[in-house]
Amino acid sequence: xxxxxxxxxxxxxxxxxxxxxxxxxxxxxxxxxxxxxxxxxxxxxxxxxxxxxxxxxxxxxxxxxxxxxxxxxxxxxxxxxxxxxxxxxxxxxxxxxxxxxxxxxxxxxxxxxxxxxxxxxxxxxxxxxxxxxxxxxxxxxxxxxxxxxxxxxxxxxxxxxxxxxxxxxxxxxxxxxxxxxxxxxxxxxxxxxxxxxxxxxxxxxxxxxxxxxxxxxxxxxxxxxxxxxxxxxxxxxxxxxxxxxxxxxxxxxxxxxxxxxxxxxxxxxxxxxxxxxxxxxxxxxxxxxxxxxxxxxxxxxxxxxxxxxxxxxxxxxxxxxxxxxxxxxxxxxxxxxxxxxxxxxxxxxxxxxxxxxxxxxxxxxxxxxxxxxxxxxxxxxxxxxxxxxxxxxxxxxxxxxxxxxxxxxxxxxxxxxxxxxxxxxxxxxxxxxxxxxxxxxxxxxxxxxxxxxxxxxxxxxxxxxxxxxxxxxxxxxxxxxxxxxxxxxxxxxxxxxxxxxxxxxxxxxxxxxxxxxxxxxxxxxxxxxxxxxxxxxxxxxxxxxxxxxxxxxxxxxx
Amino acid sequence: xxxxxxxxxxxxxxxxxxxxxxxxxxxxxxxxxxxxxxxxxxxxxxxxxxxxxxxxxxxxxxxxxxxxxxxxxxxxxxxxxxxxxxxxxxxxxxxxxxxxxxxxxxxxxxxxxxxxxxxxxxxxxxxxxxxxxxxxxxxxxxxxxxxxxxxxxxxxxxxxxxxxxxxxxxxxxxxxxxxxxxxxxxxxxxxxxxxxxxxxxxxxxxxxxxxxxxxxxxxxxxxxxxxxxxxxxxxxxxxxxxxxxxxxxxxxxxxxxxxxxxxxxxxxxxxxxxxxxxxxxxxxxxxxxxxxxxxxxxxxxxxxxxxxxxxxxxxxxxxxxxxxxxxxxxxxxxxxxxxxxxxxxxxxxxxxx
Numbered sequence: 001x002x003x004x005x006x007x008x009x010x011x012x013x014x015x016x017x018x019x020x021x022x023x024x025x026x027x028x029x030x031x032x033x034x035x036x037x038x039x040x041x042x043x044x045x046x047x048x049x050x051x052x053x054x055x056x057x058x059x060x061x062x063x064x065x066x067x068x069x070x071x072x073x074x075x076x077x078x079x080x081x082x083x084x085x086x087x088x089x090x091x092x093x094x095x096x097x098x099x100x101x102x103x104x105x106x107x108x109x110x111x112x113x114x115x116x117x118x119x120x121x122x123x124x125x126x127x128x129x130x131x132x133x134x135x136x137x138x139x140x141x142x143x144x145x146x147x148x149x150x151x152x153x154x155x156x157x158x159x160x161x162x163x164x165x166x167x168x169x170x171x172x173x174x175x176x177x178x179x180x181x182x183x184x185x186x187x188x189x190x191x192x193x194x195x196x197x198x199x200x201x202x203x204x205x206x207x208x209x210x211x212x213x214x215x216x217x218x219x220x221x222x223x224x225x226x227x228x229x230x231x232x233x234x235x236x237x238x239x240x241x242x243x244x245x246x247x248x249x250x251x252x253x254x255x256x257x258x259x260x261x262x263x264x265x266x267x268x269x270x271x272x273x274x275x276x277x278x279x280x281x282x283x284x285x286x287x288x289x290x291x292x293x294x295x296x297x298x299x300x301x302x303x304x305x306x307x308x309x310x311x312x313x314x315x316x317x318x319x320x321x322x323x324x325x326x327x328x329x330x331x332x333x334x335x336x337x338x339x340x341x342x343x344x345x346x347x348x349x350x351x352x353x354x355x356x357x358x359x360x361x362x363x364x365x366x367x368x369x370x371x372x373x374x375x376x377x378x379x380x381x382x383x384x385x386x387x388x389x390x391x392x393x394x395x396x397x398x399x400x401x402x403x404x405x406x407x408x409x410x411x412x413x414x415x416x417x418x419x420x421x422x423x424x425x426x427x428x429x430x431x432x433x434x435x436x437x438x439x440x441x442x443x444x445x446x447x448x449x450x451x452x453x454x455x456x457x458x459x460x461x462x463x464x465x466x467x468x469x470x471x472x473x474x475x476x477x478x479x480x481x482x483x484x485x486x487x488x489x490x491x492x493x494x495x496x497x498x499x500x501x502x503x504x505x506x507x508x509x510x511x512x513x514x515x516x517x518x519x520x521x522x523x524x525x526x527x528x529x530x531x532x533x534x535x536x537x538x539x540x541x542x543x544x545x546x547x548x549x550x551x552x553x554x555x556x557x558x
Numbered sequence: 559x560x561x562x563x564x565x566x567x568x569x570x571x572x573x574x575x576x577x578x579x580x581x582x583x584x585x586x587x588x589x590x591x592x593x594x595x596x597x598x599x600x601x602x603x604x605x606x607x608x609x610x611x612x613x614x615x616x617x618x619x620x621x622x623x624x625x626x627x628x629x630x631x632x633x634x635x636x637x638x639x640x641x642x643x644x645x646x647x648x649x650x651x652x653x654x655x656x657x658x659x660x661x662x663x664x665x666x667x668x669x670x671x672x673x674x675x676x677x678x679x680x681x682x683x684x685x686x687x688x689x690x691x692x693x694x695x696x697x698x699x700x701x702x703x704x705x706x707x708x709x710x711x712x713x714x715x716x717x718x719x720x721x722x723x724x725x726x727x728x729x730x731x732x733x734x735x736x737x738x739x740x741x742x743x744x745x746x747x748x749x750x751x752x753x754x755x756x757x758x759x760x761x762x763x764x765x766x767x768x769x770x771x772x773x774x775x776x777x778x779x780x781x782x783x784x785x786x787x788x789x790x791x792x793x794x795x796x797x798x799x800x801x802x803x804x805x806x807x808x809x810x811x812x813x814x815x816x817x818x819x820x821x822x823x824x825x826x827x828x829x830x831x832x833x834x835x836x837x838x839x840x841x842x843x844x845x846x847x848x849x850x851x852x853x854x855x856x857x858x859x860x861x862x863x864x865x866x867x868x869x870x871x872x873x874x875x876x877x878x879x880x881x882x883x884x885x886x887x888x889x890x891x892x893x894x895x896x897x898x899x900x901x902x903x904x905x906x907x908x909x910x911x
Contacts, residue, residue, distance in 0.1 A: 148645035220870035
């Protein structure tokens with residue numbers, strides 16, 4: 001699926017509903033590729049797992065919340081495993097994250113097991129407890145929700161920490177003693193930082209300047225700031241503290257290096273579990289997305305068969321307008337399927353719906369339909385909408401042709417969705433091109449759907465034709481000036497239902513009716529009607545609805 | 559005074575009105591007081607991008623003092639500098655230029671650099687995490703260009719630091735402090751229509767006009783784009799107020815002043831007001847006013863009479879002059895606390911350790 005196709009199918013708006021909960025899942029989402037022909041077995045297995053997940057989520061909502069809670073808490077340890085693989089020594093935060101992975105991973109494993117969720121045997125990591133014990137030394141090895149190096153990794157650290165506390169207490173006591181002695185001699189108190197800020201006008205300023213127990217730290221026009229010089233005891237304690245701290249650093253480095261050596265043999269197992277959890281996360285996110293559009297499992301088949309297919313984004317948009325999406329029922333066999341129908345009648349929506357459902361199926365999603373079967377195809381391409389390529393300096397027609405040229409003669413059979421090919425150039429050549437292209441594609445072995453207004457396309461041999469219901473004109477539209485009101489009136493009376501075309505249906509000619517109701521001046525409409533009559537003198541003026549056209553042998557009645 | 563500050567509110571921001579205002583000194587003093595009071599405290603900084611140096615001065619950011627049991631959120635590599643001092647409680651999804659933001663509890667008295675999280679929303683999320691870990695007081699260190707730290711949407715109250723570095727003369731410092739304090743203490747709106755208008759402006763991200771009986775959402779997102787059309791609409795007499803979804807700048811205020819109308823301007827909260835004091839006075843002379851939906855509680859002004867750039871002011875004179883312009887808000891000098899300071903009742907007392 002190229003960028004044009006994604007845009008045409010409103011893919012980005014659907015794709016955002018696919019939200020993996022772990023950061024590794026989010027990374028995997030970015031790299032997710034569709035299932036390809038030859039991968040039918042894996043594809044169906046993936047779908048089967050999702051059906052299982054969906055059943056579980058619906059039957060045990062609390063269990064589903066627990067699993068989602070665990071997934072959302074699991075940190076991504078890929079970089080830590082890589083670091084260990086390369087002989088590196090993780091830091092404190094990384095050890096914490098590995099511990100968190102183990103903590104939530106064990107819970108996830110338990111909840112998956114309790115939920116009888118099959119399909120993730122790799123979660124049964126036999127080394128969970130061993131790695132947990134390494135990171136949580138001490139009796140019981142109960143996994144903690146925090147990480148500290150002072151947690152029994154090395155008895156030397158406990159001794160050093162005690163020494164450090166004692167030294168700090170001694171230092172503070174000595175500092176206070178020194179400061180108190182100074183304050184015995186001067187009528188001033190030290191501030192929170194243990195400094196004396198003295199007004200320049202203070203009588204004792206000179207004495208403080210001369211006092212060898214303190215130093216002048218700063219001086220301004222208004223005051224002088226003094227700080228006590230450390231006593232010999234303070235110097236001694238400071239040196240001792242520095243020694244203890246150096247030793248702490250050394251022991252800490254030893255502990256981390258030892259941990260790295262001990263955990264290193266478990267890296268392959270941890271990576272296997274990480275991958276399994278990522279798969280679970282991806283499948284879970286697929287399931288949740290599909291749940292939002294009431295997805296069903298597509299089966300494998302040579303034709304694309306969709307019953308009551310929906311486009312979730314368009315459905316939502318219509319819902320916001322107070323309208324209801326008309327589900328799409330269609331069978332697209334190899335060769336060409338043509339959609340005909342009036343403007344605004346739902347042909348493009350049907351194309352988008354088919355494209356979206358097939359694409360979602362390829363990405364392993366349950367699809368928004370009541371029933372669906374489809375083949376895996378190597379590509380899905382849509383030439384829908386105004387494909388004007390501004391940067392390439394191409395017109396609508398030029399851009400369309402460039403895209404067609406790329407896909408029409410592919411040797412591998414894919415799904416090609418075409419919307420009104422040839423509309424961007426003069427009608428005679430446009431129709432000729434559209435018909436010739438349809439004829440060419442009808443001889444191929446790919447799946448092509450072409451929505452068109454050109455009647456000759458449906459005369460091509462082996463082309464299957466669907467039509468949208470069209471405008472119900474039993475009621476005449478009231479005269480309104482506001483285009484939005486006219487649009488609403490038209491939409492209210494439009495039958496968007498896609499149904500197999502029968503020769504008795506005729507060819508829809510409702511453009512003038514719609515144009516009139518959308519506000520084109522009546523003289524323009526009458527002028528257009530006269531021109532149609534002039535070209536086809538035997539015909540009556542089209543009044544909308546199905547009408548056999550000249551040369552349309554397939555529905556010409558005697 | 560500091561005791562009241564750390565015991566009065568569940569969260570407190572420290573903001574500086576200029577670089578080198580002395581914000582860290584005040585932040586450290588509040589931390590020390592919270593520790594003395596035995597308050598379970600958490601610390602976080604809101605900065606430009608978790609940078610290690612002050613983005614304006616290029617000076618290395620000073621570490622803050624952290625006391626045993628305190629929670630801190632900062633870039634995880636900064637905890638790794640002294641791993642024995644910390645117990646890691648969590649790693650957040652937020653990242654700074656220095657690495658992911660982690661939350662750790664201090665195992666002993668220590669120091670750490672606070673690498674800032676960048677948005678108000680993230681500070682709010684961190685606050686939730688701090689509370690889950692038992693924090694009763696959250697101290698937010700605001701970068702000087704980030705008045706948003708003091709937003710009532712982030713912390714319950716704020717302390718504003720006025721340093722000598724705000725100006726080269728005491729008069730300049732006082733004048734700038736006066737304007738800044740007025741901005742930070744903009745009154746809360748009591749007009750029901752204006753309250754409704756500001757809420758609507760926030761919800762829709764559009765400028766909202768308050769008429770005599772109506773509230774109208776304009777298509778404009780600010781007063782800076784599409785002003786001519788808006789000006790025409792505002793020119794008639796029906797409008798008595800305007801609610802803005804974002805900031806009020808001097809340019810925007812000048813435009814409103816040019817209408818020569820006594821307009822009431824509603825903002826979400828005071829840190830969105832970037833207008834100058836002189837502009838606000840001119841608006842007031844027209845009969846207009848600027849009010850907010852959420853008021854900022856400015857608990858104290860902390861003063862620092864020494865600028866690291868080399869000049870200083872008489873501490874007593876500076877304090878007296880700030881008190882004259884700060885509308886009764888207590889003025890504290892955390893380094894000269896042995897001097898007399900007014901307490902809540904205006905009584906003077908000796909604050910000693």
